Amino acid sequence: MPLSRPELAEAVHAALDAGGGALVLTNVDSSGAIRSRPVTVWVDDTELVGPLPVLHVLTGADARKADALQRDATATLAGPVRGGWFAAGGRADVIRDPSAVRDLLARLAPGLPSDGVAVIRITVLEARRWSVRSVRPFDNVCTQLLGAPSP
Secondary structure (H helix, E strand, O other): OOOOHHHHHHHHHHHHHHOOOEEEEEEEOOOOOEEEEEEEEEEEEEEEEOOEEEEEEEEEOOOHHHHHHHHOOEEEEEEEEOOEEEEEEEEEEEEOOHHHHHHHHHHHOOOOOOOOEEEEEEEEEEEEEEEEOOOOOOOEEEEEEEOOOOO
């Protein structure tokens, strides 16, 4: 059964809090290569797309990551959280307009300078949390937070 909007937001928040907000952002570049980099993720509770959570990553306005996500908006965020792993996939929008970036930063990271910054806004379409029960291979439990279950 899918989670309600408040349950989903709470589950995503809990997963991110357990990992300290640091995840790896992965996308495909123009050559077809997979590119990853560690990022800090911000969640803005006032910004949801229907029942879907929106996550934000700050980057340089001229960063290759932002350019690549404008060409192909498919993005994943993944990383360790207490007792397991969190992964989310979605569609990215890159916000480079200085006034829009300034407004977002005022909510997400007050006091952080906005000059030369772009915001990667990821609408989460799928999210999972794996709980690792032991060191034995495949001894974990996957909780489907959002999206279709894995086959």
